[in-house]
Amino acid sequence: MTAAALTPGAGARRDGAARARLRFRRRAADAALWSACAAALALVVAPVVWIVADVASRSLVHWHWSLLTRTTVGQGGGLANAIVGTLVIVAGVAVVAGTAGIGGGIYLAEYASERGGSLLRGASEVLAGVPSIVLGYLGYITLVVALHWQFSLGAALIVLSLMVVPYVVKATEVALRQVPASYREGAAALGMRSGYALRKVVIRPALPGIATGLIVAMAIALGETAPLLYTAGWSDHFPTLHLTHSPLGYLTYVTYVFYNEPYASSHQLSHLAALLLIVLVLILIVASRLLVAATQRHAADRT
Amino acid sequence: MTHSLAAARTDGGNSRRAGAQIPGSRSRHPDLLSPASTRAGVAAAPPALPPVLKTRDATMGFGLKTVLSSVTLEFRRGTINAIIGPTGCGKSTLLRAFNRMNDRSPTFWRRGSVEFEGCDVSAGTPDPLELRRRVGMVFQRPNPFPMSIRDNVVAGVRAHRLAPRRELAAVAERHLRQVGLWDAVADRLDDSPFRLSGGQQQLLCLARALAVEPDVLLLDEPTSSLDPATTEIVEALLRTLTPRLTLVLVTHNLAQAGRVAGTTAFLYDGRLVEAGETRQILAAPREPETVSYVTGRIG
Missing domain, CATH: 1.10.3720.10 (MetI-like)
Known part of the structure; x- marks a missing residue:
């Protein structure tokens, strides 16, 4: 532990750095979770859209009442x-x-x-x-x-x-x-x-x-x-x-x-x-x- | 035991006077003043009437757990009676013994007698459904049914076929007026009750309980989820229900017992510690546990 580290200014700086790291970690976790949710949603929605679109495109051209x-x-x-x-x-x-x-x-x-x-x-x-x-x-x-x-x-x-x-x-x-x-x-x-x-x-x-x-x-x-x-x-x-x-x-x-x-x-x-x-x-x-x-x-x- | 006696002695004059005020119960229970006894009679004027609800040596519990031990107690017709005590002391179990709500739990057991109008509630006359009609109940949290306000009030009337269909609307109005809810809900009788405030919902539940014309109303901390203003309304309403009805009120709130109840029973740890006139219980309790409770040292 150096003398510089004990001065209030250095302590505040280190505090600031720690807070920034913490903020970055929080944002990263947040982004990761959001992308995971979006991916899960896409996994559900995409096949539905694909199936409906595919079936509709193949069948509607032959539709007759x-x-x-x-x-x-x-x-x-x-x-x-x-x-x-x-x-x-x-x-x-x-x-x-x-x-x-x-x-x-x-x-x-x-x-x-x-x-x-x-x-x-x-x-x-x-x-x-x-x-x-x-x-x-x-x-x-x-x-x-x-x-x-x-x-x-x-x-x-x-x-x-x-x-x-x-x-x-x-x-x-x-x-x-x-x-x-x-x-x-x-x-x-x-x-x-x-x-x-x-x-x-x-x-x-x-x-x-x-x-x-x-x-x-x-x-x-x-x-x-x-x-x-x-x-x-x-x-x-x-x-x-x-x-x-x-x-x-x-x-x-x-x-x-x-x-x-x-x-x-x-x-x-x-x-x-x-x-x-x-x-x-x-x-x-x-x-x-x-x-x-x-x-x-x-x-x-x-x- | 010695400290009980000491406590009784320090307050001797008071308790003797209070005892003298309830001669009926003294003659029935000569050991009323004995501090070790868990027996007591709750009496209120006029003493000549037989009690509506009565327990004798009632011991009950669930499975291996004994919740109440040897409780002997009676409630006279047309009175308001409070049951007080700390959480877990058996207040609710005692209350629910009178309309056999405990029997809904398969592990419930009971010894001794619990009587309604002189017949053990488990004797079969009246049958449990009729017993619950005549001994109504209001719960701690308002529990209106998922149906319209009007249907809520007459739900029990319908179940027991107490009135023909064409009179149901009038029955609903009468009981909504009785609890003072009519003006607030007259133009939305067909709406959901869940849009009413908590206090209004509780009044609705009261109206529902009153609509089947019970003789007794058991109230399990009916105002503990309500604000003070609504609590005051409910308490005022409770006072108007006597002497036609007999009320038994479980409450955490000593002041409430003081405001509405003529007699009060104090339960502690499954025992009936003391019962008598509310004034005496609150101002001059005989038993050390009661003293501790009413002064706020336990519970």
């Missing part, structure tokens, strides 16, 4: 049968997986014992982990072949619902668990039966979460191909709405199978089906946002 009205004929024609088929499948999944999944989620969040809860939760997680092609094959050998349902709407709905029901269960359970305990307490203190309190008080703030889970499930069902190839088959005609012996068309089939055909007309339909799938997913997302906004009217806006 009769796509929506005409059914498929061989390798050409329209997509009306596939559009209606996809909508029927998604609606059916919403009903089947929605009922089972919301019921299961309510059971897990409100009534399940320790053991029953972990059993159901574990089963649900395993189900979510089973590859969709395996579920499809299972549906094929049991429903389509063994039960003689043949390719059918019923087989498709059961297999697809099995596939997405874990998402609905999880979303429902999480949404109900996030409902403030004070609502349940307040309801109980008023002498409400627990089922009544659930219906009238507790479920309301959980609805956006449940709806979001259901819409995620519908979006997955919308885009699923493998299990449907095994269970729904394909048809050039509109779906009959019979549950068995009723093969039906759907958009993912067109996107996947028609792309592997050596015809320009089937490639065009494949790209157009992909575009329609993206549009339908977008509609589902917007619908979920609107639903959330509508149900939040009386939600607690505590932050």
Whole structure:
């Protein structure tokens, strides 16, 4: 330690230098974090933009409105049968997986014992982990072949619902668990039966979460191909709405199978089906946002 | 024990006078003045009426933990009663024993009796839902439901089907007027309650609790999250509820007990240390723990 270092002037200088170093380190860390965030954002946004742009550029040049009205004929024609088929499948999944999944989620969040809860939760997680092609094959050998349902709407709905029901269960359970305990307490203190309190008080703030889970499930069902190839088959005609012996068309089939055909007309339909799938997913997302906004009217806006 | 006796002796004149003011409880509990005893009776005029709420040797807890030991206490009809004591002394557990809110926890257990109108609350008559209708509760933090202001007030009325649908609006108005909230919310009954101030939300919760026409209202530190002005409004409102209702008020705030409560029970470490007229408890406590608490040395 020199005498100079002990003078007040030198101390102040050294202090200034240390502060400058500190400021530089802070700014560097700040910049690094910001670039990391920007990169992460780009990683999410760029593929979305790329996919939408690519699909749109390949498909829109072939767009004609009769796509929506005409059914498929061989390798050409329209997509009306596939559009209606996809909508029927998604609606059916919403009903089947929605009922089972919301019921299961309510059971897990409100009534399940320790053991029953972990059993159901574990089963649900395993189900979510089973590859969709395996579920499809299972549906094929049991429903389509063994039960003689043949390719059918019923087989498709059961297999697809099995596939997405874990998402609905999880979303429902999480949404109900996030409902403030004070609502349940307040309801109980008023002498409400627990089922009544659930219906009238507790479920309301959980609805956006449940709806979001259901819409995620519908979006997955919308885009699923493998299990449907095994269970729904394909048809050039509109779906009959019979549950068995009723093969039906759907958009993912067109996107996947028609792309592997050596015809320009089937490639065009494949790209157009992909575009329609993206549009339908977008509609589902917007619908979920609107639903959330509508149900939040009386939600607690505590932050 | 010796220091308890010493404390009682230094204040002997006072406590004897205070004891004489509550003859009913003295005759029922001859050991009221014994400092070692955790038994005491809370009495208020007129002594002839039977108590609405009563515990005898009530010991309770959760799992392995004993929260309250051998509490014997009674609250008379139409009175305002405070339960005071430091955090963790068992005030809330005692309060929640009366409407069986503790039973919602699977590890809760209880010995001794906790009675509402002469029947043990766990006896099944009235059933727990009816018990909770007649023994209402207001919580520390306002907890309006996620529904409109009007629906909040009549939520319990609907649940118990106390009024036909066409009268619900009138029921809502009557109870909003009762808590003095009507003028503030009359033009936004269909709005969310979460835009109201904290004090207004608490008044709304009071209106909701009153709308099911309870006999008893349990209040768990109902003003601890409110500003002094709103606290004053709530306290004034509480005074208007007697003698039709019996109020039991858990509070941290000794001054509040002094302002609204006729009788006060002091809990310390799971025991009922002392109970009696609020004036006596605050001004001339008999037990050394009470002295320490009311003078601010503990809690």
